[in-house]
Amino acid sequence: MRDLLCASINSSMIDQKVTVCGWVAKRREHGEHLAFLDVRDRSGVVQAVVDGSVDVRSEYVVRVTGTVRRRPEGTLNDRLATGEVELTECSVETLASAEPPPFQLDERLDIDEQVRLRFRFLDLRREKMQHNLRLRAKVNATLRRAMDAQGFCEVETPLLWAPTPEGAREFVVPSRLHPGEFYVLPQSPQIAKQLLMVGGFDRYYQIARCLRDEDLRADRQFEFTQLDLEASFVTQDDILAFVSEAVLDAAEAVTGVRPGVIESMTWAQALDLYGTDKPDLRFAMILQDLSAVFSKTEVKAFGAPTVKALRVPDGAALSRSRLDQLTDQAKGLGAKGLAWFRITSEGLDSPLARFLNEEETRAIRAVDDAQVGDLVLCVADEYEPACKVLGALRLTLGAQPVGEGAHHYVWVTEFPMFEGIDDEGNLQAAHHPFTMPHPDDLDLIESDPLKVRSQAYDLVLNGWELGSGSVRIHRADIQSRIFKALGISDEEAESRFGFLLGAFKYGAPPHAGFAFGIDRLVAIFAGEENIREVIAYPKTQSGTDLMTGAPKEITERQVKDLRLKIAAKGS
């Protein structure tokens, strides 16, 4: 039907007769004897010169046959890839007429996302969406190639899985053949892939769709895609190397430049220096610890186990109302308050300045090599909240949008094994209950569990958590100690994870794995702050699909087949 793509036409084809197909991007009429058509396909645009009487409008689907010609002197367009040439003596066949689109498909105006999503099929014609989805395809292809090259075998795991009442809320699918019983859609192939290890697939991967019925965000959809992998007879370092290889390959395929080795820090370092477990390393602003200086302070506001400080370059210019906003933010995050000090040539400018002794003043003045014109913020609290509050302020004051600027990858390792305590007084697993504790901390499981580090790790890019993984427990004795610490009885473990634990009795190899979000990675590669921009048909924040109208009611027949009973709305 066509010979080639619009944008592939160039000056080497002069005098050739060619046929292209596409949409009319623009028609410029100059009386009855001359008009220009911009014909657009997935590659771009080429100009066709036609008679003014050719009746095609925007977004008509056309097949144009014409002779390639160098544009006349003075009419070349250097802003267009095909700007040196045009098609002349054209015959234009209308393959489909079209109503004017509800919004303009060029990139001149920012269109409301609501309208874009209602007419997503038109939005997809836009250059940006074409680019983003093709970028995504390239990333997928590269990841597959990288995993194949490292000896991994792609295995597809079921979408219809058994309910496991743990972790994220699951999407539920009623069974027709077994009324009253349900499948769930997998929040991740976690158990399936661990069973593959028992099954002898010692290097598994999958580009896997995962589904979680939790509230949506800019970086979270109900369904998302992960590069999921698991391997046997490997260490944590092996997994980091496998994943690094795949991610760096993808980065290279997309940007043309292979990033250097991904740096690594422990969870404890990340918290201490950046106040978060997903540090954005595109900018410094490292947290300072002034606890020692203030350990015997007379200043009430600093009477806490930890005093953390953050230097804000050029922050002395921030207005009082801005500082009040930051204070509100700190309080909203649970801090008792926020102390601020403007560094001026006369000294510290702050409501607290006159209460500080000489040593304390010197310490504030010297935070992170502060200069005149800078601002120093301090939070006094327990260690972890102090770090986290300042970490949040660091982002407020220093971060740029996630897709802008350089790409800074970092591995965060040695996450704590447990975090906090649930309503029933039991410890909570920080990652999941099959995570292997750090070998040096096994003795602490019973005596000081909150100190136990795990062999769990995250990959972080520009402050976004790309994914996480861990070395798994394959030994029954350690697993039962962990269940015990989590308050999970033998019976409960059996009912919830029985088929996994049962499988492990038949020879489970030591194994470890990882999964990272492809939507997030591609969004950052594409310079987007929202993963909807790299998903063909995304949901809105309230979980609806504006194009299809989903979710919708089902027919009486379906309700009957499934033996469901629909309660009245609002009850």
Add this chain to the structure above:
RNA sequence: GGACCUGUGGUGCAGCUCGGAGUGCACGCCGCCCUGUCAAGGCGGAGGUCGCGGGUUCAAAUCCCGUCAGGUCCGCCA
């Protein structure tokens, strides 16, 4: 479950604080003119439940209350 922002011809905005006739701008659309445009140009035209409901008022796009939709965030996401 909560906080904040947005909603005005097909699209993007302004108008809203301080109420006074659906007022304005740009794009698109329709018609006419135009033989080198490419954000084409000129002239003319059509197109509106100011998201929806209620209230205040002589009078509401504008003020108040409620509600719906979209977005950002908190909770949530082992």
